[in-house]
Amino acid sequence: STSFSTSAHGALKGRMKCQDGFYQTASGDCSRCKCNGNTNKCLDGSGICVDCQRNTTGEHCEKCLDGYVGDVVRGVPTFCQPCPCPLPLLANFAVSCHRKSGVVRCVCKENYAGPNCERCAPGYYGNPLLIGSTCKKCDCSGNSDPNLIFEDCDEVTGQCRNCLLNTTGFNCEQCAAGYYGDARIAKNCTECNCKGEPCDSRTGECLAEGPTDCDKCIWDLTDDIQLAILSIDESKSILLSISTGVAAHRQLNELNSTLSLLKMKLSEKENHSLLRKIQIDNAETEMANLFLETERREEQGNQASSKGLLIQKETMVTINRATQLVHQLSNMRDNIQEISSKMKYYGIQHELSPEDIIQKLNLAEEMLREIQHRKPFTNQRLLASDEADAAQELLRRIEEWQLKYNETRSLFPIVLDQLSDYNMQLSDLQEALDQALDYVRQTEDLNKENTAKLQENEKQQEKVKEQIDEVNDILLSARDTLVEPQQFSIKLSDVIKNVSGFYAEIDGAKRELQEKLANVSRFDDDLVQKAMEYAQELQRLADELEWNLHSIDTNGLVQKALNASNVYENIATYIEEANETGLLALNTTHRVSDAVVGIDTQIVYHKGESERLLNQAKKLQEMADASNIADTSRHTAETIARKDALKNRLMKAMKQIQSTEQGDIRQRLDHSKLITQEAVNTTLTVNQTTTPMAKNLKTWAENLQNFDHDRVAYESAVDSAGDAVKNLTEVIPQLLDKLRTVDQKLPANNISASIQRIRELIAQTRSVASKVQVSMKFEGESAAEINPKTSLGDLKAFTSISLYMKLQKDHPQLATSPDRFVLYLGNKNAKDYMGLAIKNDNLVYIYNLGGQDVEIPLDSKPVSSWPTYFSIVKVERMGKHGKIFLTVPSPSSTAEEKFIKKGEVLGADSLLDLEPKNTVFYVGGVPPNFKLPPSLNLPGFIGCLELATLNDDIISLYNFKHIYNMNTTTSPPCVRNKLAFTQSRAVSYFFDGSGYALVRNIERRGRFSQVTRFDIEVRTPTDNGLILLMVNGSMFFSLAMQNGFLYLHYDFGFSTNPMLLEDSMKKAQINDAKFHEISVIYHNSKKMILVVDRRHIKSVENEKKAMPFTDIYIGGAPSEILKSRFVDINTGFTGCMKGFQFQKKDFNLLEEPGTLGISYGCPEESLISRSAYFNGESYISSSQKMSLFDDFEGGFNFRTLQPNGLLFYHAEGTDMFSISMNDGAVILNAIGTEVRSTERRYNDGKTHFIIISLSQERYELIVDDKNHSKKNPAKDKTEQKPASTKKFYFGGSPISTQYANFTGCISNAYFIRLDREVEVEDFQRYPEKIQTSLYGCPVESPPVALLHKKGKNSSKAKGNKEIISKATGLKNLDQEISVQRDPQCHLPKNPKATEHANQFGGTANSRQEFDHVPKDLSDRSQFSISLKTHSSHGMIFYISDQEENNFITLFVAHGRLIFMFNVGHQKLRIKSREKYNDGLWHNVIFVREKNTGRLIIDGLRVMEESLPSVDDTWQVSGPLYLGGVAPKKAVKNIQINSVYSFNGCLSNLQLNGRPITSASQTFSVTPCFEGPSEAGTYFSSEGGYVILDESFSLGLKFEVIFEIRPRSSSGILMHGHSVNGEYLNMHMKEGQVIVKLNNGIRDFSTSVTPKQSLCDGMWHRIAVIRDSNVVQLDVDSEVNHVVGPLNPKAIDHREPVFVGGVPESLLTSSLTTRNSFTGCIRNFVIDEKPVSFSKAALVSGAVSINTCPET
Secondary structure (H helix, E strand, O other): HHHHHHHHHHHHHOOOOOOOOOEEEEOOOOOOOOOOOOOOOEOOOOOOOOOOOOEEEEEOOOEEOEEEHHHOOOOOOOOOOOOEEEEEOOOOOOEEEEEEOOOEEEEOOOOOOOOOEEEEEEEEEEOOOOOOOOEEEEEEOOOOOOOOOOOOOOOOOOEEEOOOOEOOOOOOOEEEOOOOOOOOOOOOOEOOOOOOOOOOOOOOOOOOOOOOOOOOOHHHHHHHHHHHHHHHHHHHHHHHHHHOOHHHHHHHHHHHHHHHHHHHHHHHHHHHHHHOOOHHHHHHHHHHHHEEEEEHHHHHHHHHHHHHHHHHHHHHHHHHHHHHHHHHHHHHHHHHHHHHHHHHHHEEEEEEOHHHHHHHHHHHHHHHHHHOOOOOHHHHHHHHHHHHHHHHHHHHHOOOOHHHHHHHHHHHHHHHOHHHHHHHHHHHHHHHHHHHHHHHHHHHHHHHHHHHHHHHHHHHHHHHHHOOHHHHHHHHHOOOOHHHHHHHHHHHHHHHHHHHHHHHHHHHHHHHHHHHHHHHHHHHHHHHHHHHHHHHHHHHHHHHHHHHHHHHOOHHHHHHHHHHHHHHHHHHHHHHHHHHHHHHHHHHHHHHHHHHHHHHHHHHHHHHHHHHHHHHHHHHOOOHHHHHHHHHHHHHHHHHHHHHHHHHHHHHHHHHHHHHHHHHHHHHHHHHHHHHHHHHHHHHHHOOOOOOOOHHHHHHHHHHHHHOOOOHHHHHHHHHHHHHHHHHHHHHHHHHHHHHHHHHHOOOOOHHHHHHHHEEEEEEHHHHHHHOOOOOEOOOOOOEEEOOOOHHHHHHHEEEEEEEEEOOOOOOHHHHOOOEEEEEEEEEEOOOOOEEEEEEEEEEEEEOOOOOEEEEEEEEOOOHHHHOOEEEEEEEEEEOOOEEEEEEOOOOOOOOOEEEEEOOOOOOOOOOOOOOOOEEEEEEOOOOOOOOOOOHOOOEEEEEEEEEEEEEOOOOOOOOEEEEOOOOOOOOOOOOHHHHHHHHOOOOEEEEEEEEEEEOOOOOOOOOOOEEEEEEEEEOOOOOOOEEEEEEOOOOEEEEEEEOEEEEEEEOOOOOEEEEEEEEOOOOOOOOOOEEEEEEEEEEEOOEEEOOOEEEHHHHHHHHOOOOOOEEOOOOHHHHHOOOOOOOOOOEEEEEEEEEEEEEEEEOOOOOOOEEEEEEEHHHHOOOOOOOEEOOOOEEEEEEEEOOOOOEEEEEEEOOOOOOOEEEEEEEEEEEEEEEEEEOOEEEEEEEEEEEEOOOOOOOOOEEEEEEEEEOOEEEEEEEEEEEEEEOOOOOOOOOOEEEEEEEOOOOOOOOOOOOEEEEEEEEEEEEOOOOOOOOHHHHOEEEEEEOOOHHHHHHHHHHHHHOOOOOOOOEEHHEEEEEOOOOOOOOOOOHHHHHOOOOOOOOOOOEEEEEEEEEOOOOOOOEEOOOOOOOOOEEEEEEEEEEOOOOOEEEEEEEEOOOOOOEEEEEEOOEEEEEEEEEEEEHHHEOOOOOOOOEEEEEEEEOOOOOOEEEEOOOOEEEEEOOOOOOOOOOEEEEEEEOOEEEEOOOOOOOOHHOEEEEEEEEEEEEEEEOOOEEEEEEOEEEEEEEEEEEEEEEEEEHHHHHHHHOOOOOEEEEEEEEEEOOEEEEEEEEEEOOEEEEEEEEEEOOEEEEEEOOOOOOEEEEEOOOOOOOOOEEEEEEEOOEEEEEEEOOOEEEEOOOOOOOOOOOOOOEEOOOOOOOHHOOOOOOOOOOOEEEEEEEOOOEEEEHHHHHHEEEEEEOOOOOOOO
16 A cells, blocks of 8 residues: 555656646647637647637537637638628527638528528518517418418518408408408408498497598598508518618618718818808809700700610620629639649649649640530530549548648657657657558558458348259259368368457456456545545534534524534535545546446457358358359358458457557556545545544533533633634734735736625625624623724714623622723724723713713612623614613513613714724723723723624624633633523524525425425515525526515526516515515416415416426525526525425524524614615605604704705694705705705715704704704794694605705604604604615715716707706716606616616717816826727727817727827827627726826736826816717817717726716716617606707797607607797696697697507607697597687797707796606607707707617
């Protein structure tokens, strides 16, 4: 064993590993991978390429994947591209494609046809050349010709042709005129029996004939319809004749770019319009003269026209002939080039001189001339063609062989240069190779000869069978003459014996090999067995320890502490790795054994073949004819020859087995030995590492078994767990610091992703450490500094700490100094803090908010009367108010004693201002160098403490930063009595959003059957969270909560799309902070049922499939799974769960090995909704008993980016009490008295705190400790009213129209009330909650230099008319996009979009502008942004000075990213090598550092350039442009194509690591939508409008037609306004379309309420026609009109036309709807003239031109 290990170790040491791009050959050398540059990985031994890139496949990456075509070998730019069938990427409908004779041939999908899949197959309709269009199956209701294979319909429109069975209609879905019945299902259209009169198409009931005399209008309408039909047919024929191919599409793109260029050029000529007008006047006179000349020329033109037609015809014939000639010349040229290349190749191969080549060319020409003079001969030509094909095939094989031969020859010089010492060995090897090649050729020749002879033998056998009867008679007389054949037979028998001997020798060799393999296998088995036994022993010890701890600590507290260290899991992991390595070695030996068995099988096969041939020869002997003895002898001799050949082949096979195979087996055995040695080394390493651990585990187990007699062992175990957590948490800050440094220096995508993953793991580790529910024992001189995971900003207005305390009353030090310090949370300078101490036999709560200390002693329960077990202490602060709670559990029952004491700060101080860098949290004591404030400067605590919560977060002493003088050996932790828990703590689990439970092999408790059931109870205040998740490959099951309602999404491998089951009827709201029982039942493997609180919610049927899962995640999952496509809600569950069951079987989630980051219990503090988010249309309200006007005090936090909004509102009759924001200031309004804050920047996205105090003397408003007050003007005038129940509102009010609703967050609200103590408001208990989220606050804080400023959308329209509008009130696009839904609408108000991402494009100047730019960009600036686009050009980022001499820009040109800025008068330009217009997200960082630039893309491509430095000052100013620039901007520095707006999505713009948000102005920017889209203009719910250019106007006579698809039932569609007060307004209100006008006399209007809702998700047509004072409105063919007063002085004004919205200043008070339109508009036409919104004078706000989301 020792010698074997030593030899294996030496072999391992000597083994060499090849670099990337090389592979190890059988001889051990490294050879370059032949993968055509498409990968740098290939397999050792074979050289087969793996991980082929660039859409390639094959052993050498030499082929394209299905669906791609190209030349792999030549590489870029001819590598594999998507099949152009008919268009790559955008419209690719091919399964695969290939290139033949320079032309791509497509293999189309089932419903497509054509060489390039450019049309639909028979039975389908559509236009594949139209992007977004697909071929759909014809639907003729089964009423088409049954003799046809496919239903016959129009290949473009899908309208059915030749409806049979007396049917008609677009889809043959109706009975024809004069027939009745059901054409679609029953197909029983029957002729009406009404004697030619009309009848009902369904029932056949005869109808009364209408009046015979038609109105003239009807006849005119009939004529118009006939003319329209003719016009439509003519338009259809014209449209069908238009080429929609790729070339036409490319030409249209070129024309479009040309038109854009011409548009710019023409705009520059506007200043010359007056000069042109004069020139036109002069030209008019010349034109009159030209008219006369034209008439004369027209007659001559008619004559020339006839001649021209004749010439044209002849020209077309000539062109056709020329085309054919060109084609023939092209083929001839290709042939000449091919002959020329082959001639050169031939000359090189045969080493011909130029004279020889010329001589052979002359000879070839003479032969060609001779052939041309001869007459054509068909048969010879066919033969020559076949021979030529055969020759070409042979030539191809020779060329392939020659290529391989040349490749082999090319390696020889390299080998000779590097290994000159081994020249003789290589020569011998070459000779051996040549000899082997000869052997191979000889073997191939023998095989061919044997095959031919076998075929000839089979023919002879057939002839012999025909003569069997004759041969039987002759054989009787031929026995005497068969002596010689019998001798031949004896020789054949000898041959067979020899072959059998060879087989016996091979079999002996096989047995010897098997014995060796058995020895190796036994060695491997022993090694694996030892490793497995060791792992089982360690696991047994760990299980034993776990059981002992569990039996001692019934609450699982110490178990969680030990689990936090993860000791035995690491051991199991090491052993499992060793086990896998041993199994790998064992499998390798088994594979060697299998190879020997394969050799055995081959030998048996050859033996069988030999016996078969022998039997065949014997039969031939018996059937031989006496007259054909010579012939029989000849055949027998041939058989003997074949046997000899077979013998030779067997001998060669034996040699090969003995040489090649045995050598190969030795290599495999050596490889197995190396792997085995690696397993041995790994096992030894594991032994060395785990032996101390095993000893510790065994020691713990032995000690804990004697726990009743010795508590030191238990305390030592807990101490070890504490040390493990300590080591872990001490490393975490250092690791985070290093990660930050790396993240700043290398901000690459792949590195950032790794750092993010590490941070997630650290967060999980801290979460686990925070849930270690174990106390610490303090001896008076020890201390622990805790890491508070709660945000310090959240502690400003409200702070709550709860902990468990146990006093050690018999300690000798307490006799001399009973007063003791407990905890301190505050700044290091002892200002702004809160603490806890024992003073004068009372527990005292002390806090300081910048002034005097507030001390609240709990004198109702002296410390000396406390029990000897744990009690629960809680201290709380709301603004200036403080409270202390004490809960003492009973030792004999579950009853509890509760004590409470209150206090408050005198003065205006109300905030705990903690500085992040100076904040400390000490428990039990403080380090010697820390100076406590005088009120807390006491000796350290003596006893046991255990932290519970900090605000809403669970916290533990084991999540510490540092510990001081803590010796758990001499001071073991105390065991907390189970009575300190509530009754529900033993069965509930708390999830904080970061952890999850994992139940593996769920069928160990139950089986998936005909009825499969999952049950669980949940309690949460949050909106979203994952509840259950199962994943298996591409199959999944996900139960989540979305917006407070259940959402079930699953796919068990269905042939259709995944199934969705959601509570669309909103029957059961889950997020009300109450327990709800959820049941999911899968019945008969095809029906999914959702039940909540034993009430059926919804069910859905699917394709019959069983559940294919084994494991289930509960409450969350690892981050990589949460980010996968299976999970719709990628956030973990926050709240409580209990009672999880599978098939009515319970599971203890904390005992599952895969559980991470959850804890026992359900703390009420974590279920209180202290925060609410309002979106501008939401509010909450409640009614409570308090006095709001006489003696009132309250306060709350708020956070917003909007300058205006209503925060709080209450009204009693005419008296109103409100707190609001106006232009960033906070205003208190009480009965007409207004108190306004002097500061006006409270809309900065930061948290601010308000306190309001109303008394009979003064009204006080305190904002962030700044006091503003006024005297009560009604002092001594009104009597104090008794307190009563009052209704109040937060975030807005449905009855107040004076203020807009609030957008932002309100939290930590409290009131002084008469009916209960002061406490934080739980918004979850409020009965009225309208569109409010009670969990999370998506408001982001912008950088200080980019604070939100009230902006205005302004731009100069054509004609130099400046159009200025007030702020449109757009919401911050960086806020989270909600998916609210108008109750009247089918589609959600906001389509699904990527968070914090904006869509740019549609217009040339789509953009965002940021006015306020930091001034520190002169030396260094680092910008980062994420982008996604398909466009080849566009502006991404631009900033410059006023003259545009200094600038920085990032833009796209030809699909590549270009970063550019100036250094003096020079321009530094960095261009990416790859194209990034692939429609995927890319992270881009661009850095300017004086004269050096750096461009980093996806963390993989880093490019850096520099220019000579200059002394010129470099300064830029606002605005900063994102996604585009203002008109005529940036053309000085950038090419015109890239100046236009970026067409795509941008996200996460940052400057020096801080986000840039809150744009000052926005032009044609919307959220970045996900999902399919179609043509149209989308008006987002954030608001916006389009102003048409001056060529369109709404005068006294016009016609406007357009289509809409709304997402809201109310909104402005169109508006026109003149300076004299006349206007026209078209809007929707609650689904009704209204047109309102004022023509200078008065207002008049008309409306239409359509039968079909406009908000049903479909397109609807609207037309409005005006003729002076008559207006007609048409909505989906429902018409209404109005005749207004006639204005004889009416003037036709040309004023701007607004579409989709209008600035507030232009709206009149009489209009009932002032909101902008939300939805899509398309096909906008004014006076039969199409309107292009992309050419509009102005696009303001969140409007997407030419792109409309479908869902």
